[in-house]
Amino acid sequence: MSYVEFRDVKKVYKTGEVEINALRDVDFEIEKGEFCVIVGASGAGKTTILNILGGMDTLTSGSVKLDGREISTLNKRQLTAYRRYDVGFVFQFYNLVQNLTALENVELAAQICKEPLDAATVLKQVGLEDRMANFPAQLSGGEQQRVAIARALAKNPKLLLCDEPTGALDYNTGKAVLKLLQDTCRNTGTTVIVITHNQALTAMADRVITVKSGTVEKVVMNDNIRNVEDLEW
Protein backbone atom coordinates (compact mmCIF):
# COMPACT_ATOMS: atom_id res chain seq x y z
CA MET A 1 0.00 0.00 0.00
CA SER A 2 1.32 3.42 -0.95
CA TYR A 3 1.14 6.56 1.18
CA VAL A 4 -1.06 8.41 -1.34
CA GLU A 5 -3.30 6.44 -3.70
CA PHE A 6 -5.63 7.71 -6.43
CA ARG A 7 -7.72 4.94 -8.01
CA ASP A 8 -10.08 5.49 -10.98
CA VAL A 9 -10.79 9.02 -9.81
CA LYS A 10 -13.40 10.91 -11.80
CA LYS A 11 -14.47 14.48 -11.25
CA VAL A 12 -17.35 16.00 -13.18
CA TYR A 13 -18.25 19.66 -12.71
CA LYS A 14 -21.82 20.47 -13.67
CA THR A 15 -22.76 24.03 -14.51
CA GLY A 16 -26.37 24.07 -15.67
CA GLU A 17 -26.62 21.69 -18.62
CA VAL A 18 -22.88 21.63 -19.20
CA GLU A 19 -20.72 18.84 -17.79
CA ILE A 20 -16.96 19.22 -17.58
CA ASN A 21 -14.92 16.06 -17.08
CA ALA A 22 -12.10 17.62 -15.08
CA LEU A 23 -10.66 14.19 -14.12
CA ARG A 24 -11.23 10.92 -15.97
CA ASP A 25 -9.91 7.72 -14.40
CA VAL A 26 -6.93 9.23 -12.65
CA ASP A 27 -4.61 6.62 -11.14
CA PHE A 28 -1.32 7.20 -9.37
CA GLU A 29 0.48 6.67 -6.10
CA ILE A 30 3.05 8.61 -4.12
CA GLU A 31 5.30 7.17 -1.42
CA LYS A 32 6.00 8.70 1.97
CA GLY A 33 8.81 11.26 2.00
CA GLU A 34 8.81 11.78 -1.75
CA PHE A 35 9.10 15.11 -3.53
CA CYS A 36 6.45 14.82 -6.22
CA VAL A 37 5.81 17.26 -9.06
CA ILE A 38 2.45 17.18 -10.83
CA VAL A 39 2.89 18.92 -14.13
CA GLY A 40 0.57 19.73 -17.03
CA ALA A 41 -0.88 22.46 -19.20
CA SER A 42 -3.52 24.89 -18.04
CA GLY A 43 -6.84 23.12 -17.55
CA ALA A 44 -5.23 19.65 -17.41
CA GLY A 45 -6.67 18.95 -13.95
CA LYS A 46 -3.76 19.66 -11.59
CA THR A 47 -5.62 21.91 -9.18
CA THR A 48 -8.58 19.55 -9.15
CA ILE A 49 -6.26 16.72 -8.05
CA LEU A 50 -4.72 18.90 -5.35
CA ASN A 51 -8.10 20.13 -4.11
CA ILE A 52 -9.39 16.57 -3.82
CA LEU A 53 -6.25 15.36 -2.05
CA GLY A 54 -6.42 18.40 0.25
CA GLY A 55 -10.04 17.72 1.20
CA MET A 56 -11.21 20.97 -0.39
CA ASP A 57 -13.25 19.31 -3.12
CA THR A 58 -15.05 15.99 -3.46
CA LEU A 59 -14.69 13.38 -6.18
CA THR A 60 -17.48 12.11 -8.41
CA SER A 61 -16.28 8.48 -8.21
CA GLY A 62 -13.19 6.46 -7.40
CA SER A 63 -10.99 6.19 -4.34
CA VAL A 64 -8.40 8.45 -2.73
CA LYS A 65 -6.34 7.28 0.23
CA LEU A 66 -3.78 8.98 2.44
CA ASP A 67 -1.80 6.78 4.80
CA GLY A 68 -4.36 4.00 4.42
CA ARG A 69 -7.38 6.20 5.14
CA GLU A 70 -10.11 6.65 2.54
CA ILE A 71 -10.74 10.35 1.95
CA SER A 72 -13.66 10.15 -0.48
CA THR A 73 -16.14 8.91 2.11
CA LEU A 74 -15.42 11.54 4.77
CA ASN A 75 -18.30 13.79 5.78
CA LYS A 76 -18.03 17.57 6.12
CA ARG A 77 -16.89 17.48 9.74
CA GLN A 78 -14.33 14.77 9.07
CA LEU A 79 -13.03 16.73 6.08
CA THR A 80 -12.57 19.82 8.24
CA ALA A 81 -10.51 17.77 10.69
CA TYR A 82 -8.57 16.22 7.80
CA ARG A 83 -7.69 19.65 6.36
CA ARG A 84 -6.77 20.90 9.79
CA TYR A 85 -4.60 18.04 11.02
CA ASP A 86 -3.32 16.13 8.02
CA VAL A 87 -2.55 18.63 5.27
CA GLY A 88 -0.42 21.75 4.98
CA PHE A 89 -1.15 24.12 2.11
CA VAL A 90 1.05 26.57 0.26
CA PHE A 91 -0.66 28.74 -2.36
CA GLN A 92 0.59 31.07 -5.05
CA PHE A 93 -0.50 34.20 -3.15
CA TYR A 94 0.65 33.30 0.41
CA ASN A 95 -2.72 34.15 2.07
CA LEU A 96 -1.19 35.51 5.27
CA VAL A 97 -3.23 37.43 7.84
CA GLN A 98 -2.09 41.01 7.26
CA ASN A 99 -2.53 42.34 10.81
CA LEU A 100 -0.56 39.52 12.43
CA THR A 101 3.24 39.29 12.50
CA ALA A 102 5.12 36.45 10.82
CA LEU A 103 5.38 34.68 14.17
CA GLU A 104 1.68 35.20 14.97
CA ASN A 105 0.66 33.90 11.54
CA VAL A 106 2.54 30.67 12.20
CA GLU A 107 1.32 30.44 15.82
CA LEU A 108 -2.27 30.85 14.66
CA ALA A 109 -2.02 27.76 12.47
CA ALA A 110 -0.17 25.84 15.17
CA GLN A 111 -2.96 26.57 17.66
CA ILE A 112 -5.54 24.56 15.75
CA CYS A 113 -3.37 21.44 15.52
CA LYS A 114 -2.83 18.37 17.65
CA GLU A 115 0.95 18.13 17.67
CA PRO A 116 2.26 21.41 16.27
CA LEU A 117 5.92 22.27 15.97
CA ASP A 118 7.25 25.35 17.73
CA ALA A 119 6.44 28.38 15.55
CA ALA A 120 9.72 30.24 16.21
CA THR A 121 11.77 27.11 15.49
CA VAL A 122 10.06 26.55 12.16
CA LEU A 123 10.49 30.21 11.18
CA LYS A 124 14.17 29.85 11.97
CA GLN A 125 14.31 26.74 9.76
CA VAL A 126 12.96 28.72 6.80
CA GLY A 127 15.55 31.44 7.36
CA LEU A 128 13.35 34.09 8.96
CA GLU A 129 14.67 34.24 12.50
CA ASP A 130 15.31 37.99 12.20
CA ARG A 131 11.94 38.81 10.64
CA MET A 132 9.52 37.15 13.05
CA ALA A 133 8.17 40.44 14.40
CA ASN A 134 7.46 41.86 10.94
CA PHE A 135 4.01 42.14 9.41
CA PRO A 136 3.46 40.61 5.93
CA ALA A 137 3.50 44.06 4.29
CA GLN A 138 7.03 44.56 5.64
CA LEU A 139 8.28 41.37 3.98
CA SER A 140 9.22 40.63 0.37
CA GLY A 141 7.17 38.16 -1.67
CA GLY A 142 9.76 35.44 -1.13
CA GLU A 143 9.82 36.07 2.61
CA GLN A 144 6.02 36.00 2.76
CA GLN A 145 6.05 32.66 0.96
CA ARG A 146 8.56 31.40 3.52
CA VAL A 147 6.15 32.41 6.29
CA ALA A 148 3.39 30.54 4.45
CA ILE A 149 5.62 27.45 4.21
CA ALA A 150 6.52 27.75 7.91
CA ARG A 151 2.82 28.05 8.72
CA ALA A 152 2.07 24.86 6.80
CA LEU A 153 5.03 22.98 8.31
CA ALA A 154 4.23 24.05 11.88
CA LYS A 155 1.07 21.96 11.61
CA ASN A 156 3.36 18.94 11.30
CA PRO A 157 1.20 17.67 8.42
CA LYS A 158 1.27 14.31 6.66
CA LEU A 159 1.40 16.12 3.33
CA LEU A 160 2.59 19.50 2.13
CA LEU A 161 0.52 20.54 -0.90
CA CYS A 162 1.87 23.43 -2.95
CA ASP A 163 -0.13 25.01 -5.77
CA GLU A 164 2.21 26.99 -8.08
CA PRO A 165 4.22 28.14 -5.02
CA THR A 166 6.55 30.31 -7.10
CA GLY A 167 3.90 31.71 -9.43
CA ALA A 168 4.05 35.20 -7.93
CA LEU A 169 7.83 35.31 -7.39
CA ASP A 170 10.73 36.41 -9.56
CA TYR A 171 13.12 33.82 -10.96
CA ASN A 172 15.76 33.77 -8.20
CA THR A 173 13.31 34.14 -5.31
CA GLY A 174 11.24 31.33 -6.83
CA LYS A 175 14.32 29.14 -6.99
CA ALA A 176 15.13 29.86 -3.33
CA VAL A 177 11.59 28.89 -2.28
CA LEU A 178 11.81 25.66 -4.31
CA LYS A 179 15.16 24.89 -2.67
CA LEU A 180 13.51 25.36 0.72
CA LEU A 181 10.78 22.89 -0.26
CA GLN A 182 13.32 20.38 -1.57
CA ASP A 183 15.50 20.74 1.56
CA THR A 184 12.45 20.41 3.82
CA CYS A 185 11.50 17.19 2.09
CA ARG A 186 15.02 15.78 2.39
CA ASN A 187 15.72 16.94 5.94
CA THR A 188 12.39 16.30 7.63
CA GLY A 189 10.97 13.47 5.50
CA THR A 190 7.84 15.47 4.76
CA THR A 191 5.95 14.31 1.67
CA VAL A 192 5.83 17.34 -0.64
CA ILE A 193 3.59 17.66 -3.69
CA VAL A 194 4.09 20.64 -5.99
CA ILE A 195 1.82 21.40 -8.91
CA THR A 196 3.21 23.50 -11.69
CA HIS A 197 3.07 24.12 -15.42
CA ASN A 198 6.87 24.58 -15.44
CA GLN A 199 8.36 21.47 -17.06
CA ALA A 200 11.85 22.39 -15.82
CA LEU A 201 10.87 21.61 -12.22
CA THR A 202 10.40 17.93 -13.06
CA ALA A 203 14.19 17.49 -12.81
CA MET A 204 14.14 18.18 -9.05
CA ALA A 205 11.43 15.64 -8.22
CA ASP A 206 11.60 12.02 -7.08
CA ARG A 207 8.36 11.37 -8.95
CA VAL A 208 6.83 13.25 -11.85
CA ILE A 209 3.15 12.85 -12.65
CA THR A 210 2.20 14.35 -16.01
CA VAL A 211 -1.46 15.23 -16.35
CA LYS A 212 -3.18 15.86 -19.69
CA SER A 213 -6.86 16.53 -20.39
CA GLY A 214 -8.00 15.09 -17.06
CA THR A 215 -5.92 11.91 -17.24
CA VAL A 216 -2.48 10.83 -16.10
CA GLU A 217 -0.35 10.73 -19.22
CA LYS A 218 2.69 9.26 -17.49
CA VAL A 219 4.41 8.75 -14.15
CA VAL A 220 8.19 8.85 -14.16
CA MET A 221 10.57 8.10 -11.29
CA ASN A 222 13.64 10.29 -11.55
CA ASP A 223 16.92 8.51 -11.08
CA ASN A 224 18.98 11.61 -11.70
CA ILE A 225 17.50 14.13 -9.26
CA ARG A 226 18.93 17.60 -9.70
CA ASN A 227 19.39 20.35 -7.13
CA VAL A 228 17.24 23.38 -7.83
CA GLU A 229 20.36 25.57 -8.02
CA ASP A 230 21.46 23.64 -11.11
CA LEU A 231 18.19 24.05 -13.00
CA GLU A 232 17.57 26.73 -15.60
CA TRP A 233 14.33 27.82 -17.23
Ligand SMILES: Nc1ncnc2c1ncn2[C@@H]1O[C@H](COP(=O)(O)OP(=O)(O)OP(=O)(O)O)[C@@H](O)[C@H]1O
Ligand atom coordinates in the same frame (compact mmCIF):
# COMPACT_ATOMS: atom_id res chain seq x y z
N1 LIG B 1 -15.41 24.71 -9.89
C1 LIG B 1 -15.38 24.39 -11.19
N2 LIG B 1 -16.50 24.42 -11.94
C2 LIG B 1 -16.48 24.09 -13.25
N3 LIG B 1 -15.37 23.69 -13.91
C3 LIG B 1 -14.23 23.64 -13.22
C4 LIG B 1 -14.15 24.00 -11.83
N4 LIG B 1 -12.87 23.85 -11.41
C5 LIG B 1 -12.18 23.45 -12.50
N5 LIG B 1 -12.98 23.31 -13.58
C6 LIG B 1 -12.57 22.84 -14.92
O1 LIG B 1 -11.91 21.60 -14.77
C7 LIG B 1 -10.79 21.51 -15.68
C8 LIG B 1 -9.52 21.27 -14.88
O2 LIG B 1 -9.21 22.45 -14.12
P1 LIG B 1 -7.97 22.60 -13.13
O3 LIG B 1 -8.11 23.90 -12.44
O4 LIG B 1 -7.85 21.37 -12.31
O5 LIG B 1 -6.74 22.64 -14.17
P2 LIG B 1 -5.22 23.03 -13.91
O6 LIG B 1 -4.41 21.99 -14.58
O7 LIG B 1 -4.98 23.24 -12.47
O8 LIG B 1 -5.11 24.41 -14.69
P3 LIG B 1 -4.26 25.74 -14.33
O9 LIG B 1 -2.82 25.39 -14.52
O10 LIG B 1 -4.76 26.73 -15.35
O11 LIG B 1 -4.61 26.12 -12.93
C9 LIG B 1 -10.80 22.80 -16.48
O12 LIG B 1 -11.48 22.56 -17.69
C10 LIG B 1 -11.57 23.76 -15.58
O13 LIG B 1 -12.23 24.75 -16.35
